[in-house]
Amino acid sequence: MFKVKPIAAALGAELHGVDLCNDLQPEVYAEIRKLLIKHKVIFFRDQDISPQQHKALAESFGPVQTHPAYDTVAGFPEITILESTAEKPSKIEMWHSDMTFRQHPPLGSVLRSKICPPKGGDTMWASMSAAYDGLSKGMQKFLSNLNAEHDF
Numbered sequence: 074m075f076k077v078k079p080i081a082a083a084l085g086a087e088l089h090g091v092d093l094c095n096d097l098q099p100e101v102y103a104e105i106r107k108l109l110i111k112h113k114v115i116f117f118r119d120q121d122i123s124p125q126q127h128k129a130l131a132e133s134f135g136p137v138q139t140h141p142a143y144d145t146v147a148g149f150p151e152i153t154i155l156e157s158t159a160e161k162p163s164k165i166e167m168w169h170s171d172m173t174f175r176q177h178p179p180l181g182s183v184l185r186s187k188i189c190p191p192k193g194g195d196t197m198w199a200s201m202s203a204a205y206d207g208l209s210k211g212m213q214k215f216l217s218n219l220n221a222e223h224d225f
Contacts, residue, residue, distance in 0.1 A: 074104055077112075083203040084113035093120045093130060102133035109134065109181070114198045122185065124149045131183040138172060138179050157194070168199070174223040 075090030086108060091101065109115050122130070124146050131137045137151040146152040157163035171182045184196070205213065 074101065077108060079112065080116070083200040084198055085116070086112035086114075087116045087118060089118070091117065093117055093122045093126055097129075097133075102130075105130075106134055113200055113202075120185075124152055127152055127183065127185055134180045134183070136179070138175065140172070168197075170201075 075088055078087040078089065079085065080087060088105065088108065091097070091105070105115070128137065128149060128151055131151065139145070139150050140153045143153045143155060145154060155163070155165070170178070172178045186194075205216075208216070
């Protein structure tokens, strides 16, 4: 269907040969979802998608949730605007998982970079399942009885 290029051992792959600007068939979205589950993070390079196409891709992974604290794209409350400029620096400067303060967090986030800085601006990813798998059996057992509460 399309070419998959893994980019790291624990997570991440680029998907080539899919044009998100076209109306995609359900089986294409199903394959993309399978690849997301497998690779945890997937990248589509050089895609100039509209807000409607952005929303359609997000909806292919499940119900889309709105973020309560950020501006959104006009007419698309599901699409959050995150920007970082000299006049308006980012407020997100620490490791986090999106929307974990929700009772039922979404599967993930669908991000689109409209303007990439010439340097910096990196978004980094970590596999919490790989981190957990790397723990001793004793630590895994200890953690299995704990609960966390995230507050926003």
